[in-house]
Amino acid sequence: MKTVIVIPARYGSSRLPGKPLADIHGKPMIQNVYEKAVQVDDVDHVVVATDDQRVYQAVTDFGGKCIITSTKHESGTDRLVEVMDSFPADIYINVQGDEPLIRPEDLNALVELMNDSAVQVGTLCHAIDAEEAENPNTVKVVFSNTSEALYFSRSPIPYARDCKAAKYFKHVGVYAYRREVLSQYSSLENSMLESSEMLEQLRLMSSGIRLHVAQVEPTGPGVDTAECLERVRAILSGKDFIKEKDPLSTVRLVITDVDGVLTDGSIFYDASGESLKKFHVRDGLGIRLLEESGIKVAVLSGRDSATLRKRIEDLGISLSMLGVKDKADACRKLMGSAEVSEFETVCIGDDSIDLPAFESCGQSFAVADAPEYVKQQATRVLTQKGGEGAFRELADMILTAKGKSHVYSTAAGFKTVMSGISQ
Numbered sequence: 074m075k076t077v078i079v080i081p082a083r084y085g086s087s088r089l090p091g092k093p094l095a096d097i098h099g100k101p102m103i104q105n106v107y108e109k110a111v112q113v114d115d116v117d118h119v120v121v122a123t124d125d126q127r128v129y130q131a132v133t134d135f136g137g138k139c140i141i142t143s144t145k146h147e148s149g150t151d152r153l154v155e156v157m158d159s160f161p162a163d164i165y166i167n168v169q170g171d172e173p174l175i176r177p178e179d180l181n182a183l184v185e186l187m188n189d190s191a192v193q194v195g196t197l198c199h200a201i202d203a204e205e206a207e208n209p210n211t212v213k214v215v216f217s218n219t220s221e222a223l224y225f226s227r228s229p230i231p232y233a234r235d236c237k238a239a240k241y242f243k244h245v246g247v248y249a250y251r252r253e254v255l256s257q258y259s260s261l262e263n264s265m266l267e268s269s270e271m272l273e274q275l276r277l278m279s280s281g282i283r284l285h286v287a288q289v290e291p292t293g294p295g296v297d298t299a300e301c302l303e304r305v306r307a308i309l310s311g312k313d314f315i316k317e318k319d320p321l322s323t324v325r326l327v328i329t330d331v332d333g334v335l336t337d338g339s340i341f342y343d344a345s346g347e348s349l350k351k352f353h354v355r356d357g358l359g360i361r362l363l364e365e366s367g368i369k370v371a372v373l374s375g376r377d378s379a380t381l382r383k384r385i386e387d388l389g390i391s392l393s394m395l396g397v398k399d400k401a402d403a404c405r406k407l408m409g410s411a412e413v414s415e416f417e418t419v420c421i422g423d424d425s426i427d428l429p430a431f432e433s434c435g436q437s438f439a440v441a442d443a444p445e446y447v448k449q450q451a452t453r454v455l456t457q458k459g460g461e462g463a464f465r466e467l468a469d470m471i472l473t474a475k476g477k478s479h480v481y482s483t484a485a486g487f488k489t490v491m492s493g494i495s496q
């Protein structure tokens with residue numbers, strides 16, 4: 074069989090422009106990938122397919138083969154189809170240009186997989202733990218006893234209903250196609266599954282094309298962002314990559330003011346003298362998302378009312394202190410009740426009465442419409458105003474810092490917490 078490795082390399086990455094030319098120890102990233110690809114056995118050609126003259130020039134400068142392709146391709150596979158006319162072959166292997174840590178032996182496993190004439194499309198996978206399986210950015214695959222892929226998903230598959238021994242496999246996005254499969258790719262319809270999961274391999278499966286997987290050892294990260302690039306540089310230099318830790322990643326308790334934070338500060342009285350307040354449902358959902366994710370929320374207010382107590386009850390908040398004058402002392406008591414330190418506590422406020430709380434907690438946040446002198450005393454200032462989603466903004470920031478953004482940003486993640494959700 075005649076085999077060609079194609080390395081799609083798009084210059085205009087939205088998250089890291091010029092990515093193929095990013096320097097990795099004196100070489101452009103695309104050269105790192107190319108040099109790994111040429112080490113693969115039984116391959117007739119290795120060619121870079123790009124849409125940019127700068128990448129073309131860089132590849133030819135280090136002696137590699139390169140072809141300019143259309144700027145209109147929506148995926149690397151579409152770019153691969155165009156290469157077929159210039160490089161006829163039986164098997165085409167698609168190796169992404171942002172995978173400088175790809176191993177030649179893994180690509181050899183892919184070539185070997187394609188020696189079986191029953192395999193239409195081959196790809197790779199490796200084992201991961203249950204925690205990584207929860208990440209929607211990690212694509213999972215399940216396969217049969219004959220290594221035929223059964224499904225790919227951003228959700229954890231299989232669903233471990235009663236089986237604690239469930240095993241998870243991460244899909245490594247390297248593909249080997251037979252020419253006849255690749256030649257019909259552009260005519261295949263975009264399926265509901267592909268649109269739902271945003272995974273182009275599901276277009277093949279929905280069309281009845283079978284994919285087989287070869288298991289390999291866990292691989293290094295690809296390069297999607299500047300942070301990924303620094304991690305790859307560290308790995309290739311034999312050093313540990315030390316990411317600066319987001320201070321919010323250690324938060325276990327959030328103490329929030331009410332008037333001016335959970336509300337816009339307006340207070341209305343009915344004929345009986347009972348105060349009425351307007352709360353934002355997004356803030357309520359933010360409170361529950363934190364609580365269901367293991368981060369406690371405490372309400373701290375200088376006022377007390379039946380209205381406020383009802384809101385606390387509706388949201389299932391177990392920690393609160395109302396009618397408080399000394400917020401510094403109240404914060405210390407709340408930390409004691411939650412069994413956390415000041416360095417694991419963040420508070421959010423809007424006015425002078427909250428400044429003692431700012432000093433008592435490890436981190437403090439002021440809402441966007443707080444007075445300037447309050448903002449100056451806060452660790453950070455939010456972009457949202459009080460009563461208009463400021464607490465939710467902070468809640469999303471904390472979940473993101475803890476690697477739990479999928480809880481609020483994906484349907485699969487939200488399903489893991491929704492049984493305890495209210496607004």
